[in-house]
Amino acid sequence: MKGASKGEGLGNKFLANIRETDAILHVLRCFDDENVTHVDGNVNPVRDKEIIDYELQLKDLETIESRIQKVQKQAQTGGDKTAKLTYDILVQYKAALEQGKSARTVSFDTKDEQKIAHELFLLTSKPVLYVCNVDEASAVNGNKYVESVREAVKDEDAEILIVAAKTEADIAELETYEDRQMFLAEVGLEESGVARLIKSAYKLLNLETYFTAGVQEVRAWTYEKGWKAPQCAGVIHTDFEKGFIRAEVIKFADFIHYGSEAAVKEAGKMGVEGKEYIVQDGDIMHFRFNV
Template sequence: MALQCGIVGLPNVGKSTLFNCLSNAKAQSANFPFCTIEPNVGVITVPDERLTILAELVHPQRIVPTTVEIVDIAGLVKGASKGEGLGNKFLANIRETDAILHVLRCFDDDNITHVDGSVNPVRDKEIIDYELQLKDLETIESRIAKVQKQAQTGGDKQAKMMYEVLIKFKEALEQGKSARTVTFDTKDEQKLAKELFLLTSKPVMYVCNVDEASAVSGNKYVEQVREAVKDEDAEILVVAAKIESEIAEFETYDERSMFLAEIGLEESGVARLIKSAYKLLNLETYFTVGVQEVRAWTFLKGSKAPQCAGVIHTDFEKGFIRAEVIKYNDFIALKSEAAVKEAGKMSVEGKEYVVADGDIMHFRFNV
């Protein structure tokens, strides 16, 4: 399931520092692998304490965590929608991602110049929003030109609905609002809206890059961002990229934990960022547990048992018979599969079972 989060931001906001922290295997936890597919794509392990706890009970030969792909997208400048800077490449790269991590500079530092001369995260956010909205407006207008005649003259219901969806988006974009602020009532409208693949309809998380002193509770810039995005249904994460690069220098997990405790953080910003990116992509995790391996598998929230079986192998989905399901908390409380069965806590589920985050699954199939 190669869903990707793209990291975007203006130049010099700490975007690449963060990406480099993500890409440093030591930055996360005891054993987080990281590999680069191409210079700007990182496959990063998702930190999950449940995996470690399950492994302590089962003592498997190996532990396999799940991953998420993060793409470092070149810094955007004003005029990108018109091809300025790496404009077209930047916009094409964003189009290919499924969610956006928008890094905003929320720190003062005279040694690091800002492209617009001063620190103002709300203005920075609006520059990128504006460029993406302009591109979306271009997309919408060219689609309107194609369907308008069919919608207004013929009896084509589908064209009529598409036209109404397009007009709704056009009105919002012209008011300087992103496509994600527009809601549709019917499933059909929602489907058409999704198929437009608009840049500003992607889920977004604002990553406020702060100075060391603001790492725990943020600062005035973070509050400005909070106020600016309050109607956007977007998450905000506070990270100090400078601290994250220091954490990445420590050799052992214990050293990193001690350092975090000293500055008042329970978990590194990078670990929180990865978990949030995973959630932003609407992903959840189920586990398979055995003496050979304890493994985390990624599935799209709301998936049914056969689709989740297909994540392991397509044959599992084709020949799905049933799923044996143990709830994570039951396994932890009773400490083994045998004890769970004895307590009558293992359920047998069919094709309509919606898999929950943390479920321990065993699939029965026949091909």
């Protein structure tokens, strides 16, 4: 790793916004437009990506070197197994970062290693979603810039999303759902970039959604994929989790098919689930609990 790049200002500004995040959404310019000047004079999304990567790697290397100084002596002279394991992990990360690789390229086999690695909260270990901002003509299939990004990140296990910001702006100006769907059909898209971005971000963060429905409102609640019913109840209120008895569950597909909660019940499609039930994306939940 050598001296600071010309993108240092951009990188430092970026760093300030992601220290406490769970993932990185990296928007890359992938379109030509003489009226929109690029800071470096020409369009090169791979270069732009590498500038940010470089800044993040520098920061992680600084973190790693600081941690190594704290645990090295303890790991090499004492009998602290955790310190030794931590030191070994730090050394592996340091080697990768010094080669210009992000921390996410380093993998660990055991749960203890993975736990320690996670608790380092390295910036380049966070999952990343690359959003390629393209011209309208490239909204469906992308272009040469998107392909260059795809090639550059092929070993990162990262997802790429193609979005045309101008098209999204046009969609936002339409008042009705029907008009928006007609517009999307005309440009060859099944759903808007915003909708696809939300889905991709949820997938990246391992998140899903369940619903609750009452007389006054319907609410959507976000939870981590794999959570059981009591944990999901706790998203609403901790008392729901502590006093959990059971959950009445309607599958979203069944609700759409039958048209109402009463019709679902009449068809015998409402399930009654206990504490071990793993909540599924789109479930409509009603929790029973003791106060």
